[in-house]
Amino acid sequence: MVITDDTELEEMLAAPLEKWRVFLHPTQRKLVERDWNGAVRVLGGAGTGKTVVAMHRAKWLAENRLTKTSDRLLFTTFIRNLAIDIENNLKTICTPEVMKRIRVINLDSWVTSFFKEEGIENxxxxxxxxxxxxxxxxxxxxxxxxxxxxxxxxxxxxxxxxxxxxxxxxxxxxxxxxxxxxxxxxxxxxxxxxxxxxxxxxxxxxDTARLMTRCMMLCAIIRAKGREILPYKAVIVDEAQDMSKGVFELIRAIAGLPTANDIFLVADAHQRIYGQIVI
CATH class of the missing domain: 1.10.10 (Arc Repressor Mutant, subunit A)
Structure with a gap:
């Protein structure tokens, strides 16, 4: 960001940390505030603002595209604490009304809650x-x-x-x-x-299963019952480099047939912790 005078710089440096945690760099807005023909993958190294981009993408979609009361957007990641942190930060940039249309939850927890709703115990x-x-x-x-x-x-x-x-x-x-x-x-x-x-x-x-097995089971349920059992019109994934092939199949099943603005992935391939190389 180009600073044109000292006053502007001083104001920025004096801003509280909470604002910097959700600050979207002007050059990144082209990723956020636009329509995409289908799934999008954003790659970047540590500290480049990938999670912030994903959060502002969720906000923009909920405010400009998914505006019906029944519209829902799923924002997921692999780690539970990261999902909690993302939700808290989203609340600082989104109104309560917008937050009603965004569900933030880590993948394991979402899969578990889905199976409970289906009456499947494992x-x-x-x-x-x-x-x-x-x-x-x-x-x-x-x-x-x-x-x-x-x-x-x-x-x-x-x-x-x-x-x-x-x-x-x-x-x-x-x-x-x-x-x-x-x-x-x-x-x-x-x-x-x-x-x-x-x-x-x-x-x-x-009565146990690995996450991969449960993803396969869940995809089969969605195919059998139809996507109408899910409310989501779009899915945003943070730390996508840790997702497996089976998880991506599940994300596609949740998002439905390919359409505009349906899937938005952010990842850093150099920070991969789990699984095989997929993205």
Missing amino acids: RIVYNNETDDLWQQAYTLAPPELGFPLSFYREEWQEVLQQNRCQTLARLSRFPSHWSLNPFESSKRDKEYGWFLRSIATCYEKR
């Missing part, structure tokens, strides 16, 4: 909570295969879950860890049948 589990489940499944593995437990876990998380492979026919369409250890086809099919059944059974016994 909870999300994370890698460190599933070690004993994997040990149970591993005891069922044919010993002649000789693969370590880590091999099966990588196959499940990076191939089957990411690509929604629940059958051998679908699995054959994607690169697999198994290709590094070729079997005759009949043996491979037999072992994959065991692999799919044993892991799924161990999770089901506890």
